[in-house]
Amino acid sequence: DSGVTQTPKHLITATGQRVTLRCSPRSGDLSVYWYQQSLDQGLQFLIQYYNGEERAKGNILERFSAQQFPDLHSELNLSSLELGDSALYFCASSVDVGLYNEQFFGPGTRLTVL
């Protein structure tokens, strides 16, 4: 158990809908990262937050947004869902943004868009 929690574990929804994925980082970790894992794209970085502020953006679609709250939990919002958004979404956390701090991953949320 990495100490990072993600809910829900599975999510099945329809095209055009909106969903929210939730992540609680390890105790003491200030940095949260979101990744998407799909068969065709592999593991891709979406966005990073540090202590409530956005720090870096990757291949995140405009239909997607995220935030980190004062208690450091984070939410990833996916809207106008398409079939291609079906993927495993991971949240990871680290103690800070140092180069040599490993990121600990949550169990992931498997999103299926029908």
Added chain:
Amino acid sequence: AQKITQTQPGMFVQEKEAVTLDCTYDTSDQSYGLFWYKQPSSGEMIFLIYQGSYDEQNATEGRYSLNFQKARKSANLVISASQLGDSAMYFCAMRRGGSNYKLTFGKGTLLTVNP
């Protein structure tokens, strides 16, 4: 741009034998970190080992060691005394210095340990 290449889509190894999973990377940065993660069929990502670009010694963590050859830009994972539970996808990843701390992942290698 950074790139991680894992050229072995799949590997087979006999139980109790050692196996090497290849990883090469491409970066112009001087400061970077290299990581290996394991993803069992259950889906979670498990951190195994990391190597900093300035580390002179190869990293080791139990049965895992990282064969770091900086000039060749390779960071191969060596698993000694393979166990059935080692069967999983293995991902090599890189993190650069500076302000962008994202991990860039390779496509992974599926390791199967045979009894």
